[in-house]
Amino acid sequence: MIFVDLDGTLISTDLFYEAIVQAIRHDPRLLLQFPSWLLRGRAHLKQRLSERIAFDVRHLPCRSDVLELLAEARACGTRLVLATASDRAWAASIAEQLGIFDDVLASDGVRNLKGAAKRDAIRDYCRERRLTRFAYIGDSRADLPIWEEASQVVAVAPSASVRAALERSEVPVQLLGRRAARPRDLVRAMRPHQWAKNLLLFLPIILAHAWFDAARWGHAVLAFVAFCACASAVYVCNDVLDLESDRAHPRKRERPFASGALPIVWGPPLVFGLLVVALGIVALLPPMFLGLLALYLAISTAYSFWLKRKAMIDVIVLSGLYTLRILAGGVATDTRVSEWLMALSIFLFTSLAFSKRFSELLRLHEEGKESAQGRSYRPGDLGVIESLGTSCGFISVVVLALYIHSPDVHQYYRLQWPLWMICPLLMYWISRIWLLARRGQLGEDPIVFTLGDRTSRLVAALVIAFMVIAS
Numbered sequence: 001m002i003f004v005d006l007d008g009t010l011i012s013t014d015l016f017y018e019a020i021v022q023a024i025r026h027d028p029r030l031l032l033q034f035p036s037w038l039l040r041g042r043a044h045l046k047q048r049l050s051e052r053i054a055f056d057v058r059h060l061p062c063r064s065d066v067l068e069l070l071a072e073a074r075a076c077g078t079r080l081v082l083a084t085a086s087d088r089a090w091a092a093s094i095a096e097q098l099g100i101f102d103d104v105l106a107s108d109g110v111r112n113l114k115g116a117a118k119r120d121a122i123r124d125y126c127r128e129r130r131l132t133r134f135a136y137i138g139d140s141r142a143d144l145p146i147w148e149e150a151s152q153v154v155a156v157a158p159s160a161s162v163r164a165a166l167e168r169s170e171v172p173v174q175l176l177g178r179r180a181a182r183p184r185d186l187v188r189a190m191r192p193h194q195w196a197k198n199l200l201l202f203l204p205i206i207l208a209h210a211w212f213d214a215a216r217w218g219h220a221v222l223a224f225v226a227f228c229a230c231a232s233a234v235y236v237c238n239d240v241l242d243l244e245s246d247r248a249h250p251r252k253r254e255r256p257f258a259s260g261a262l263p264i265v266w267g268p269p270l271v272f273g274l275l276v277v278a279l280g281i282v283a284l285l286p287p288m289f290l291g292l293l294a295l296y297l298a299i300s301t302a303y304s305f306w307l308k309r310k311a312m313i314d315v316i317v318l319s320g321l322y323t324l325r326i327l328a329g330g331v332a333t334d335t336r337v338s339e340w341l342m343a344l345s346i347f348l349f350t351s352l353a354f355s356k357r358f359s360e361l362l363r364l365h366e367e368g369k370e371s372a373q374g375r376s377y378r379p380g381d382l383g384v385i386e387s388l389g390t391s392c393g394f395i396s397v398v399v400l401a402l403y404i405h406s407p408d409v410h411q412y413y414r415l416q417w418p419l420w421m422i423c424p425l426l427m428y429w430i431s432r433i434w435l436l437a438r439r440g441q442l443g444e445d446p447i448v449f450t451l452g453d454r455t456s457r458l459v460a461a462l463v464i465a466f467m468v469i470a471s
Contacts, residue, residue, distance in 0.1 A: 001133070004080060005084060009066060012157075012261070013264060019052075056097070063156065088104065137176075141165070152174070157176070185262045189232075189257065194448070200326050203329060205335050223332035232274050239256070240267035289332045302317075311381075319352075319353050338408065354386075354389030356446055361379050363440070364379050400423055415469065422463050
């Protein structure tokens with residue numbers, strides 16, 4: 001007889017905390033009911049959540065090594081029992097979907113089957129069936145009382161303290177899997193590769209030719225760090241809220257929270273810590289920068305919760321967030337942001353936002369899916385998105401041409417002809433981005449693609465060279 005824990009053992013996440021997140025996302029008003037449910041006990045809260053939230057085992061991060069071990073035991077005729085502190089409704093559903101368990105022991109709305117309570121339930125279960133020996137597969141310190149009575153111990157990715165406690169026991173211990181490298185996963189959860197987008201904060205002082213103004217550069221660096229911390233907080237919050245859709249995605253399922261590499265309970269403290277860092281830096285910058293950073297945080301949060309599921313609005317919001325970075329850079333460095341730069345960024349980044357959606361939809365079309373989970377687009381929208389995206393891209397070239405022809409250009413540049421050379425470069429780059437998107441070679445983030453693309457870097461170098469010549 002083998003008793004198997006669920007949360008952290010069979011799956012590398014905790015259904016209780018995932019259910020809380022899903023419940024709040026689907027109906028935030030449930031937050032008001034949580035205290036009254038919790039007063040009646042943790043088991044009661046789990047039962048109430050199980051009435052509202054269901055789990056599909058196909059979208060849960062199951063541990064393959066544990067499943068392989070159970071499959072081998074099952075093939076040898078060993079009886080398997082799922083013994084978990086999760087609510088019975090969840091446990092029974094997962095056991096049925098997996099089809100390898102003979103029975104289920106779980107919380108029932110009154111008794112929370114964890115630690116000593118689970119040990120007593122297993123003891124009673126064995127006594128009723130006149131069993132004197134059993135094996136237990138678990139992962140945490142709460143499982144130590146059960147392991148003390150087990151004849152065989154299997155510890156799944158235990159912490160150092162749990163491993164030390166097991167080593168002191170006389171029962172042979174089998175270790176299965178290793179605990180994830182949490183510092184590395186913490187960094188991955190903050191998505192540092194996305195920080196490159198915040199380089200737009202430096203654009204105002206670069207275009208204003210304030211290349212040797214140390215004070216402005218210092219403020220720009222502080223603004224950059226503040227935006228990176230704030231953006232990472234939004235990304236972490238987004239990943240915690242988007243577990244369902246991320247796990248259904250071929251690449252996003254590997255994100256730290258979706259894969260179970262990071263416990264979901266780490267999400268809120270990480271968000272809070274990042275926001276504290278951002279606010280601490282803001283105190284060193286002009287007051288208006290705080291307003292723009294707060295606006296960025298509000299719009300990004302609204303995007304994560306709601307706006308990204310609204311067709312076309314999501315694209316406009318993404319474009320606006322890029323433009324907001326440029327404005328914030330201007331405020332932080334006390335540099336005027338011209339209307340020409342605003343117009344150019346709005347149209348250019350709208351085009352890139354459309355290319356992002358186009359790439360996502362093209363992948364869905366190739367997979368034969370009708371819609372993206374958590375999105376309002378369908379593969380049939382590809383033609384419209386392509387048309388709108390390319391149009392916005394070439395409008396940005398027109399804006400650049402009008403700026404070069406305007407009197408404002410003489411404020412910063414001696415020559416005009418090198419600036420005119422930038423127009424065909426921008427036309428080529430935009431055309432190439434959309435050509436690659438149409439071929440399915442762009443990926444799902446054009447900014448990240450651009451930073452790693454050799455041709456894009458060459459175009460950027462030529463643009464800079466022509467700007468220097470024109471100065």
